[in-house]
Amino acid sequence: MDAAGAPLSDAAVALRGLRFGWPGADRPCLDMAGFTLSAGERLFLHGPSGSGKTTLLSLIGGVLRADAGALRVLGHDLSALSGPRRDRFRADHIGFIFQQFNLIPYLSAADNIALPCRFSPLRAQRAGDVAAAVARLAGHLDLPADLLARPAAELSVGQQQRVAAARALIGGPALVIADEPTSALDAARQQVFLDLLLNECAAVGASLLFVSHDLRLAGRFDRSVALGEINAAAEALA
């Protein structure tokens, strides 16, 4: 049905009146009137910890389900999809990069990069020859070929983060979500990593939702949004 890629005429992410509260909590942690990420846009989302960043990303990724409101990602109404369909949707269309590198430590760097293709036939298909795609991405992200066979746990911090980026980009997902991906890197490496990430997203035409609390990076993006300003629940907290 969506094998030809998600319809991108729409925005990459569009939400309205979205509300979510963790079970057992007496107030919602997310209450957003509206928010849009255009197709191909590279957006910088910032806010202090506790402003609901990770929760928002979990909702967009379809891991969590909103209590109320409309959430469309790449033209699909996530609240209308069943659990397994959301899992499939996430695997097919979204690449994630985490603050902790979240590589599987006992798998090789190459296996980590290829991992999304294990769960998504669509991304495997788009990647074509998976081994070649891994090598190409590794080359673009300045990962030496001899590193690829080593277990992820043996790589340096910067190398691990680049492996994580390659993992998010393989198979050309339409949306890349990066959650504080640079906070574990020093300033020089932050710039290098950001260059690589922005270039690759542009090359594959992916929308990028980049979450960070480090405002110095904001200038490199098309647009910058403070989550605290659009999340009514965060304002209530503050």
Place this chain on the structure above:
Amino acid sequence: MRLPLWHLTLASVRNRGLATVLTLVAIALSVTLLLGVERLRNDARSSFANTLSGTDLIVGARSGAVQLLLYSVFHIGDATHDVSWSRIDALRTHKDVAWLVPLSLGDSHRGFRVVGTTADFFAHVQTGNRQPLRFAAGQAFEGVFDAVIGAEVAARLGYAPGAKIVLSHGAGEFAAAEHADKPFTVTGVLARTGTPVDRSVLVGLAAIEAIHLDWQGGSRIPGVEIPAQFVGKFDLSPKRVTAALVGLERRATVFRVQREINTSDGEPLLAILPGVTLDELWRVVGVVERVLLAVSAFVVAVGLAGLVATLVSSLSARRRELAILRALGAGPGDVFVLLMTESVLLAVAGCVLGVVGLWALSAGIAPWLMAEHGVQLVPRFVDQSELVWLAGVVVAALLASVIPAWRAYRYSLADGMTVRL
């Protein structure tokens, strides 16, 4: 091409080496124990059934079938009646009878039963899987006061060919009832069979007559004493025997001959088929068998509990790993399959290891078990009924792993995208 999920399982299992190896060993040991007990059970049963082989009928005075078997083969209890020699001799010349070994019981040597018989005993009595008796040392008795002893008698009392022994009247409770005036010489020691033959002292029928020449009704005739060197002057041909083992020309005639003996006129006789009666007796002894089966079932349960414990305890360590896989698009179903694959993999590997272990173990202890306990344990891999057991272990492992897999599924739903720990 989509790479299979089991590749992940394998890598993850390798990563948790020690715990995995320990679980594997626990499962392998339970499988070894389960199959071992199961085999021992079957082999003990067949060993028991093979206490006496090659004998078609046992003939004695009319009593119960089990009773006749108990006193003639197992030397337990006493015969209520004798059989006159003329009846036994007549049976020997019956057209369907190939051979006949008479048994005359009633004396003992230091707790071991004395069996009066003929040299045919060594030619025709078979044990186990139709194995004939063998001499470990010496040879069969020839003279009146010669004796052949079983392996256990030799081992317990330290006898070798040439040893002098004294028989006692009855079960040997009274020292006064010793046939001390007529000592016997051990001429041969039988190889171990694992049957009551090992605990027997075998002498000729003439010897039984000779030591009772000056006895009557279970005690010495006062004033009468016949020295050993003069017994040859008396008629030592047997008058009465206790029972007889009979081999037929053709097995097919066994029921006809049995009926012929059981319905014959005159002295009431009983002929039994040893195999049938042994089975009957096993049903009595067989309670132990069911206890053993229960023990093996518990052993497997313990092994599987170990598997579940390992999986559950490894879960908290893998929580982060599973959350990452979720974020990358793995559904809860994938997580479920991942854990189930792991336990099935461990169960199958444990079964294979257990079977190999059992084979090595049984190859190692089979000779000892045969010699010491007469239990035949044939080293072999698996037969069909054991495959059913093994399949049961794997299915049980699959069912047991539903618990940790379900917990992992719950975790992966609850954790969402929060994979920072």
